Amino acid sequence: MPESSATPSAQSAESGPEPGSDPGTAARTVLGEADIARALTRIAHEIVERNKGAADLLLLGIPTRGVQLAHRLAERLTQIEPSFNGEYGTLDVTMYRDDLRRQPTRAVGQTVLPGSLDGTIDDKVVVLVDDVLFSGRTIRAALDALNDLGRPRVVQLAALVDRGHRELPIRADYVGKNLPTSRSERVKVRLSDVDGGADSVVISGVTPDGGAR
Template sequence: MPESSTTAGSTSEIPSDTPSTAPGTGAARTVLGEADIARALTRIAHEIVERNKGAADLVLLGIPTRGVQLAGRLAERLAQIEPAFSGEHGTLDVTMYRDDLRRQPTRAVGQTVLPGSLDGTIDDKVVVLVDDVLFSGRTIRAALDALNDLGRPRVVQLAALVDRGHRELPIRADYVGKNLPTSRSERVRVRLADVDGGADAVVISGAPAAAEHAAAEHAAADNADERSAR
């Protein structure tokens, strides 16, 4: 689940012909292509193995929507690095644990699916949550609450394809594919071939930080002129 307007500024309404333009304009621009995403996931997989000294007791849980697909791709890479890893991964639905249900009560409830080998528990496991975009941190907080109802893992880690900043809670990713400095007015969208069609891509749209800053300076100058004219 993208963590922004829905989760992190990532949405599914991404046209397959999204234009790529030079930074500095308000039009959508592609910041990561298919090869970039593939390399980022391969690097994250190696970092997971290195940090955990293997893949024993490792459980990948993707946060819908695109976190599930990314968890599947990470599982494939982990199985190549560590043959003992089964490649199993699951889905963690956080809908009913979100803190904005009162403002947006009509949400479709998904399903949490644990890998079959777990027998319905995550006790004493190394759980890696996988999401596409890390933004405010509120979706991850909801994911941690959801995990509490499933058991007591030995450790919980977080892997995000993109970290765009603007955290509202003290949450940090353990594994990041790409750090993208953004303004709050921009939208970061992750497009995956198996969800959206077309090629994998990370796209930013909206007013860039420079334009946002210039607009603020212009408004401040106007206010100063108005005060001096009084």
């Protein structure tokens, strides 16, 4: 397995349990559009600083919102680092998840690598991009998926939100915001190019249903 400071993490299910029916718990916005923009700009600078440039960098977004976040990071990296070619890809982890027996109806997506790579990620600095880091199981699945694509030089993890409650020994290299939560809360990332409206990160209280991602 490639070296990874993002020790095996998870897909959009990292946000937490589905909303419950308790009408007395209000949602609250913890990040607005400007906050998210600043967080992504900071992460882009941290990626360049940590890797001393971006010549061999490959961003891989985990569907759904991780792909849009990877796209935005790619735009920022292009502006601040001339050696970055602006390319990014999509890493579908559906068939590598450990909950398929419990949720066998998951739709399988596509893994799409930039055409310039000729289908290989060998010797690249791969940065996995996801919206919410929670249990760590999606990133573990992502690392398994990477093994079938090649041997990157290093694997790093960028998450817009880290809400804690890890079930696996995984940590993000780049975090937009550390957000302490209870397991019974749901963290929802909304992006204009996916959900419409303004970008936001919202926490809502829910009735626990045991669904960790």
